[in-house]
Amino acid sequence: MPDAILEERKGSIARKDGPGAGAAPVSCGKASVSGAVSQRACVFCGARVVLNPITDAFHLIHGPIGCASYTWDIRGSLASESELFRNSYSTDLTERDVVFGGLERLRAAVREIHLTHAPKLLFIYSTCLVGIIGDDVDSVCREAESLYGMRVINVKAPGFAGHKAMGYRLACEAIMKVISRRPAGSDRSPIPMAINVLGDYNLAGEAWIIENYFREMGVRVLTTFTGDSTYEKLMGSARASLNVVQCAGSMAYLARSMEETFGIPWVRVSFFGLADTANSLTKVADLLGDDGARQRAAALCQREIASASAGIEPYLPLLRGKKAAIFVGGGFKAISLMRQFRELGMGTVLVGTQTGTAEDYEVIEALSDPGTVILDDANPSELEAFMREKGADVLVGGVKERPLAFKLGVAFCDHNHERKAPLAGFSGAVNFTREINLSINSPVWGALRQRASLFDALPGQAGPAGPA
C-alpha cells in the first residue's frame, strides 16, 4: 500500500489537542511540494480570476492556447450589461512564435481588437511562455495606448512566478494602473456616503444583493471590484469615502494601495452568515458616521434576520451533529465556514486551506473541536485519508475535489466560484443551509453505504471485479 502522507508534508498537518498540537503550527506559505498533486493554481490563474469580471474590458491571453481554454467563462460572475468578458481570447502562440517571438502576432491582435471592438480597456496576460521567450509586451502596450487611445495593461503573470496569491497582487497592481490615471482637472473630492466594495465577484449575483442592502441604507456603491464592474465605474472609484473589503485574500493589497494613493480608508467585512452580514452593514454605517444609515441598517437587519432565521430553522434538526470537512482557498473563508457550520449545530472535523496564514491557523485551531485535522495546501491523498478517518459527512471545496468526495460516499457543498446560488447576505445564509441539506441528507449516501457490498458475500457470485 502506498503512503497517504509524505514525510515532508507532515509539518503542514496538525491535530487539535493531538500530539504536537499548538507547539507545531501548520507550516504554511511554503512552496507546494512537487509531485504531491497540490490543489493550488498558478499566478496566471490568480490574476485572471480577479480581473476577468470587469465586464467591458477586453481580456487577451498572450501565450499558447491552454490557459485560454481552461479559463473561458470559468466563473459564475454575472453582468448587467456587457458580456464581453465571458469570451476567451488568446494569441494562441505556436512553435513558430516560440522561435521568432510572439510580438508581431500580439501587435496585430491588439490592432485588430481596436478596429473590431474598440474597448476602452485591454488587459494582456503574459503567461509562462512569454515570460521565457522575453517578448517586450510593455512596448506593445505603450505603442497601442498612444496609437489607439485605449488603456492597455500588461499583466505579467507567468505561472511559475509563485502561486495564486501572487496573481491576486498582480491584478491589484493592474487595477491601480488603470484607476490612477485620472483625467486632468477632474473632480477629486470624496463623495459622502459613497463606497466601493472590494473582493466581490458577483458570483450568482451576490454583489447585487449586497449593493441593494447598501442602497436601502442610503449608501451608494460606486463600483464593486470587480464583479459587474466597467471601465467607467472603475474610473469613478477613487472618489469613494470608504472601501469595504469582502475578500481580503485577493483585495487587501488594492485597499492599501487606494488608501496610499487616494486616501480612502478601508474596512474588512464579511457577508457570509447572518451575524457577520449584520455586523458588517452596521460597521459601514458607523464608519460613514451617519445615524440615519445606522438606523436603516438596523431595521434592514432585523427584518432580514427574522425571515432568514425562519428559512433556516426547519433544517436545523436535519443537520445537527453532522460533521463537515473544509478545504478552501483562504483562511478567512475557512473560519467563516466553521462558524456557519456551528450556527447550524454541525461540527468540523477537517479544515484545510490553500493560502491560509499562521494566524488563520491559530484561529482555526482555537475554534476547532478536539481531534480536528488541520492542513495547509492539502493533496488528494491526504484529504482522502483524513475524511475517511474522521467520518466526514460533507466536504466544502473546489470543483476538483468534488469527484473525490463522491467516490468516498461523502456529500459535497459547492461553495466555490462556479456556484449558481448566492451564498452571501441574509438570503445567502438560507441558501447555504439548503445546499448543505440537499447533499448531506440525500438518500443516495445511505444506499451507497449499505448496498455497495451487498453481493460480495453471496456464495457463487463473482462480486465486483478486483484490481486488474
Next chain:
Amino acid sequence: MGQRLISVTENPCKMCFPLGVVTAFYGLARAMNLLHGSQGCGTYIRRHMATHYNEPIDIATSSLSEEGAVFGGEKNLHKGLRNLIKLYDPEIIGVSTTCLAETIGEDLPGSLKRFRDSNPGLKARLIPVNAPGYGGTHFEGYWRGLKAILAGLDLDPTPHGGVNVIAGPISPADARHLRDVLAAALPGHTLFPDISDNLDGAFNPVYDRLPRKGTTVSRIVRMAGASATLELSLFAPPEDSPGAYLEKAYGVRLLRLAPPVGLSLTDAFMTALAELGGVIPARALEERGRLMDAMADSHKYSALGRAAIFGDPDFVHSMACLAAENGLSTALAATGSKSAAFRAVTKKALGPAFGIGQEPVVADSADFALIESLCRKTGANLLVGSSEGRRLAQRENIPLVRCAFPCHDHVGGQRVRTMGYGGSTALLDRMVNELISAEEESFRGELKATHFRPRSADGADDGLRVPTTGDDQAGPSERWITTSPTFTGSEPDLAPWGLPGAAGRAAAGLTDDHPCFGLKAAHGRSRLHLPIAPGCNVSCNYCRRDMDCPNESRPGASSALLGPAEALERFREAKRTLPNLGVVGFAGPGESLNRPETLFETMELIRREDKDVALCLSTNGLALPFHVAELRRLGLSHLTVTVNADKPATAAKIYAWADHFGQRYRGREAAELILNNQMAGIRAAKALGLAVKVNTVLIGGVNEGEVLAIAKKMAAAGVDIGNVMPHIPIAGTAFGHLKAPGAAKIRDLRFACGAHLPQMTHCRQCRADAAGPLGQDQRFWAQSEAPPPPVAPGDGAFKVAVISKSGVMVDSHFGQAERVYVFESDGRSTRLLEIRKVGERSGPCSCGRGPGARKTDKTQGFIERLVQSLLDVDAVVALRIGDSPKTIFKKYGIRCYTAMDSLENAAKAAASSLVEANSGHEGPDLPQSLALA
C-alpha cells in the same frame, strides 16, 4: 459579439497538448502523470477533466518556480517523481514537458536517466513525452502520448498472431463497447489504450486512488509482435501515429479506419474484424438490424436537420458520416486542430444533402467565433459536439447534442455512447429528438404567425399573436431564493429529506415561540414562571430551596408559592402588563411533577383562559415517563429536563436520595432510577413531538468529565437543545464548598457540546417566578447576538479596543496587531468609533505562542508604542495578549480580555463585564466567548 478576429483565437475549440497526453496515460493500468512545469497546468487540466468524467483526476506537477525556470528544473522533477511514487506506487509514469520545461530547454530523457541511475530499485517505468502546449491541440497530444509509450517501453517483437486495436480520444463508454466487441470477436487482441474504467469508475466500498484498470504494460510490450494494427483514426498525425510507429519499427501491418460511428463506418469496422480472422458477434448483427430500423423510423425527421458538428477531427468526420447516411445535412463540420487531411477527407465524405442543398462548410483551425458566424450563415439548426457550444446554443437558440469532450454542464459525459450499432442508434435518437422538439415547439406559432389574420370588431388588425405555451405561468425556480423567504403553515409534511413541513418544525420546536428554545436569540418574547410546586422528589446536593434570595437569579429559588387559582390570577395580571407574553413555565421552586395534580389543574385553568400561550415545564425527570402523555394532552409544548450525569456512579454523588412511588431510594439505586427515568421520559416526550431542552449543571470536580457524553447521548435521543450552566455554590448545601466553574470552562464545554447538540448560549438562569423577556426581568430588553440594536450606546458607555486582522473576528494576537477597532459599548449595543492603524507589524509575537514567538528589542518597542496608543480605552480584547502589555494596562486600570468571536460580540461582552464590575455585582459567569486575560 463583434466582428471576427483574425490574429486572435476567440473562444477556443481545442485544449492544450498536455491534456491529450494525460488522457492517453489514463488508458493504461497503474499509470500516473507528472507535468514538468508550473503547478497551474496540473490544476487546470485536473479541473477540466474532473468536471467531465466526474472522477478524481490526480495529476502531479514538478511545481517549477522562478528559480527552476532560470537554473533548470531537474531537482524539482526528481523530487516530484519520488513523491508521486511514494503516494501512488504507479507502475508507469508519463512525464510530460509543458510550455515551460520545453522552452527552457530541459533535457527530459537525460534527466529521467539520471533519476533511474540514482534510484536503482526503481520499479516504475518512466516515459518522457515532449508536450509543449504550443505543439498542437489536445488531439495531437493524445497521439504523441501513445507513441511515446510504445517508444519508451522495451517492446517484444516475438510474433504471436494477435491484433492491436488502437483507439482515439473517445468516451469511456465507447472504449468499454470496443472492449466488449473485441472480446467477443477477436481473441488475442490488445486494445490500446482502454480508458473505460479509469475514467468511468464504479462506486466501490473502498476507494483506490491509483487507476488500476486499463491496458497493462505486459500487453503493450507484446504489441510489436502482433500480426496487424487496426488504428481507429484517419487523422492521427503521421509522425505520432502509434500504428505507423509499429509498422515502421517492427513491420506490423497497419490498417486505418474511421471510428465506427453510424451504419457504414461500423460496417467497415466489422468487415475489418472479419478480415483479420475475427467473428462478428451475433449480438452486433441484431443491433445492426435495430439501427437500420431506427434509421427508417426517423428518416423524415432526420431530413429536417442542418447540423453544425465541431470537435476533434475524427469525431467530426464520423458524425458527419452518420448524419449523411441518415439524410441529415451537415451545414458545418469544424475542428480546432490544424489538418488539411481533415478538410479534404470530410469534404469528400459529404455531398450536398439530396443533391440540392447547400454545400457543407468544412473548416479546420476553427474557434467558436468562426463556428458561430458560420452557424448563422448556414442556418444550422442542430449543434453536435462538446458542451463548449452551449453559449452559442443559447445565443442562437439552437439545440445542442452533447456527445464529445468536454461536457461540463451536464452529467454523464463519460457515459455517452456513439460507437457501434447500438451506440449509433442511441445517438441518432438523441439528435432526431432535438429536431422533433424544436419543430413541435415552433410549428404552431410559425404557422399561425404566417397565415392567421385576426378578425376584430372594428376591422383593425390586432397584429400577430403567438400563442403562449403557459411558460409565463411557471414561477421562478423554487430551489434557490434570492429574496427573503416567507414561510407559512401550509407546507407539505416532513419529506424523507428536504424541507420539512410544519409538522417537522413543531416537533423540532426550535421556534421563535419560546425564549429558551431559540438557538441564538431570545427574540424578546416574554415568559411567566409560575411557582406552584412546593416539594421535591429528589434531593440534589447543590440545592437548598428554602433559601430565598431575590438578588440571585437561581433556578428554583422563589418567594411565594401559588395555588392553581392564584396562579391563574397571576397569569391574567401578567397578560395585562407584559408585552408579548408568549410562554408560561412551571419551574419550581420544587419539582413540578412531585405533585402532578396541582400542575395539571393549573395547566387546565390557563389553557381554558388562553389557547395560544405556550406551556413549558422544567423537571428533574424522575416522574416524567408517567406523566408525559398527560402533559402533552394538556398542551405542553416545551420541556426542560435537568440531566447532570451520564454514569450512575456520578449521579450517585449528585443526588442524595430519590422518592418514587412512596419509596425512598439512595445511592446507586437512586442514581440509576433517576437516569433511567430521565431517558425514558425524554424519549417519550420526543415521540410525542415535544421540544426538549436538557440542562446540565456543571459541578466542578464532580461531573465535568461527563458533560460532553451527556450532550452526545441527548443528541442521539433527539433532544433539541442543550444548556450547560455553572453550578452556583450555596452555603449550607453539600456542594457549598465547591468552587464555581469559570466562564472559560463553561465556554469550552459549550463549544465541545455544540458539535453534537446545539447549545443555548443565552441562559440567564432564571428564578422560578421570573417574568418578562429573557434576561430582562422587567428591567431591560435582552440583547440578541444579532441584529444590532436600533439605538446607539447611551451615556456611560465604555471604550473597548479590539484587535483583529480580518476586521470581522477577533483573530489576532495583541503583539501582531495591524489595526485596532475601537468600539463604544454599554454592554448591550456597540458603535464602531474608529479604526486605529498601528503601523508596520513588529515581527515575532511576544506572547510566547505562535510562529517565531520570542522577545526581541524591536518587538518590545513596538508593543510599548502600541500600548501607549491605547491608554484612552477601558478594555482591550485580543486573541491572546502577553504579560508585559497586560501589566501596563493593569496599571492604568484597563482590563484585558481574550476572545474568539465577532468584534461586535467581543466588544459588547467586554463592556458588559465592565458594567457589572462597576456596579459591584460581577458574577462568576462571563459571556461564553470571553475570558479575562
